[in-house]
Amino acid sequence: MQTYSAKTTKTLNEPLIEFNNATVTFGSLVALKDISFTIDKNDFIYIIGPNGAGKSTLVKLLAGLVKPTSGSVVRRDSRCGYLPQMLSQKLNFPITVNEVIYSGFPKQKLIIPKEVKKKINLWLKQMKIENLGKKMMSNLSGGQQQRVLLIRALITNPDLLILDEPTSALDPEFRDFFYDFISNIHNQGTTILFVTHDLHKPLADNVKILDIDQEIKFYGCLKDFHQRGETDV
Known part of the structure; x- marks a missing residue:
């Protein structure tokens, strides 16, 4: 039986x-098979696995961009910010940085409001x-571009932040800043899902690992x- 992603109101002790x-x-290709797990509020989860394992499909399910062929994904009353892989972005169309960030708001006007511009400018400075x-x-x-897309993902103060290999286009100096920044966001209560090939610098205490293929x-x-000996990603 086919069941689509649903959004419900979260009650006490229920997973996010x-x-x-x-x-x-996708046709005859099985991208994900019988995936069952829960994500709790303020979790920090690294999603790992080989190329072609279905990691990006999983985060698109979380972001509501893909529907399950069967089974279900229940997301309980939460705002979601999503930073996709840079390689999946086509950013050559005529749009300004401010316009890209403003597109992260669910409701938009033809002209960016002054109070929103101030908020965008603060994020750009940060x-x-x-x-x-x-x-x-x-x-x-x-x-x-990656920094701009990160601001877009965060501009509405999401409860859940999904990062799909976010450091792939960052220079080493800003990468360290980015790691500290994401750690601080998590410490403030944001749930983080982080697709990565690098587990050498855990960004939070009690992180979880989701290894898929x-x-x-x-x-x-x-x-x-x-302890399982799974040290290579």
């Missing part, structure tokens, strides 16, 4: 998100790109993951 035997197929608001996205470097291979704490 619940996967129930979620399967995703991300050390305060002079780029009126620039075209196509004229920015990959790392600058179409199916779930492991889901649990980092210590238990390493």
Whole structure:
């Protein structure tokens, strides 16, 4: 039976998100098979697995961009910010940095309101790109574009932040800043899902590991993951 993603009101002690035997197929290709796990408020979860394992499909399920072919994904009353892979972005169309960030709001006007512009400018300054608001996205470097898209994901103060290999286009200096920034966001109560190939710098205490290869291979704490001998990502 096919059951689509649903959004319900969260009650006490219920998980923020619940996967129930979620399967995703594209024609004859099985991207994800019988995925079942829960995400609790303020979790920090690293999603790992080989290329082609279905990691990006999983985060698109979380973001509501893909529907399960069977099973269900229940997301309980939460705002979601999503930073996709840079390689999946086509940013050569004529749009400014400010316009990209403003598109992160669910309701938009033809002209960006003054109070929103102030908020955008504060975020640009925090991300050390305060002079780029009126620039075209196509004229920015990959790392600058990544910062803009991160602001877009955070501009509405989401409860859940999904990061799909977010450091791939960042220079080493800003990468360290980014890691500290995401750690602080998590400490303020945001639930983080972080697709990565690098587990050498855990960004939070008691992080969880979700290891997938179409199916779930492991889901649990980092210590238990390493005790299984799964140290290579």
